[in-house]
Amino acid sequence: MQNNSRFLGQTDIRIPELGIGTWQWGDRMMWDYGKGGYTDADIRAVFDAALAADIRFFDTAEVYGLGRSETLLGQFVRESREDAIVATKFMPFPWRLHRSRLMAALKHSLKRLGLPHVDLYQVHFPLPPLPAEHWAESLADAVEAGLTRAVGVSNFSAAQMGRAFNTLAARNVPLASNQIEYSLLHREPERNGQLQTARDLGITIIAYSPLAKGILTGKYTPENPPPGARGRIYNREKLQKVQPLIALMKEIGQAHGDKSPAQVALNWTICKETVPIPGAKNARQLQSNLGAIGWRLTDDEIAALDTLSAPLN
């Protein structure tokens, strides 16, 4: 497996072409952490397998598992004594109004992580009432305080991204990334200007839910829907409509040495110049996801996937 690293936006931080999502590490609302599904030992195995493959970019957030995700990630990084690129996020809850609240939250994240600084600090959502510029100023404060090497946003529209970019630029800080939902089943960023604006401004798009929360692995069907909240998002009808796309992904995967639909789905996001951060619950899933890198779909295959996924979007 060849890992082609790239720069994170216009920073000097190098990231692999795929990162590791850690929402699963402690979450019980969407995922079945601790309910017999998977344990801390499984999560540790995910971390170790990623490092062994030299994939060192981990995305967490203060809200994942109510802090558990950060605590586990920090513990693993410290115990491994290896370098890792740690990204976490600030949630601008509506009661967090003062500019200093971001720095206070970042200090709490650093305490849970047990690290002196993070590599990327992101505003999780552009929640009202405060505008993009307000939190961009706070992000610049965090860089100046040496608590993060780079800053990013998440779920920001093209316009909000541009405004955060300008505010940060006035403070000589590049906006490194916008983390947004992007997959074969969620191609809205191609139409709403997010991908284009990021390209124009040199901002890296970090693609979350790149497997559409497991749907693009092909293991969920109308007869075998995903459990819990995911079953409501991807109901029987939606799962039925996805099956021809899964079949095409299988066919395309075979031409690349038996790649799985999940590997094809992740490779497609990489071909679209984004950095996917799939979540994995165990080392088996992680290893499988790593098989998405070191090769590329052909232009014809990308076009075929684009055509078949278009009506699903």
Ligand SMILES: NC(=O)c1ccc[n+]([C@@H]2O[C@H](COP(=O)([O-])OP(=O)(O)OC[C@H]3O[C@@H](n4cnc5c(N)ncnc54)[C@H](OP(=O)(O)O)[C@@H]3O)[C@@H](O)[C@H]2O)c1
């Ligand atoms: N910024 C934001 O607002 C935001 C929002 C959502 C996510 N994120 C970030 O993005 C990351 C990834 O997104 P996501 O977790 O929503 O969805 P995802 O990566 O599309 O899907 C992850 C799920 O798919 C299944 N899976 C993963 N790899 C597999 C494989 N190789 N074979 C079979 N099943 C596999 C697992 O669930 P099952 O085994 O249960 O099917 C896993 O929990 C998160 O961890 C988080 O860091 C950010």
